[in-house]
Amino acid sequence: MTATPDAPPRQLAPINPIQQLKAGHLPRRLVQLYVGLTLYGASMGLMIQGNLGLDPWDVFHSGITRHFPFSFGTVVIAVSFVVLLAWIPLRQWPGLGTISNAIVIGLVTDLTLATVDRPDALWLRIVFMLAGVVVNALAGALYIGAQFGPGPRDGLMTGLVRRTGLSVRLVRTSIELTVLATGFLLGGSIGVGTVVYALAIGPLVHFLLPIFTVRLKS
Secondary structure, three states, rough: OOOOOOOOOOOOOOOOHHHHOOOOOHHHHHHHHHHHHHHHHHHHHHHHHHHOOHHHHHHHHHHOOOOOOOOHHHHHHHHHHHHOOHHHHHOOOOHHHHHHHHHHHHHHHHHHHHHOOOOOOOHHHHHHHHHHHHHHHHHHHHHHHHOOOOOHHHHHHHHHHHHHHOOOOHHHHHHHHHHHHHHOOOOOOHHHHHHHHHHHHHHHHHHHHHHHOOOOOO
16 A cells, blocks of 8 residues: 555664564654654545545545445455455564554544545645555655564565565566456556556656665664
């Protein structure tokens, strides 16, 4: 549900969940993690209310909501835990950030949808969409940079990269095209926002991630 850049900063450390908690700067990292996850959920809510198209995973989520009587956030949480099941054969362990990602983002998305009305004016919908993309990138940089483990969807990508030896770009593109196509077939929301997100999110996260990545104790 976030866009991990193809070449993350060197200071992003591949450490296990216990090491993540012992790696120093814990208060700052915890605050950064939960601020990032909160902003991420809010950014998703803004894009939904802008109604100009969603990112690939949220196209999939919105498609599911058309067929089941669940809130958007509930679907996000449920899909997160289903994706985590795919981590088992990949032999990956979820960290605090992984579990928090699976829960917090969905809750905040529903809260945003309940408190922010969908605008009628096109210019305001465009503002919502653009703000959603920018805030999403900032949020992703914050929670990834806190180094408490990848989100369920990012972990699926990195796990497949490690197990298959294929490139990050190829694996990520394959996953996102698959969920986008499935979401479209389910009736998910595709539009100009989908294209803007696809073009902008990678460069934005690539720029912001080094700024917010916390250097851990070696």
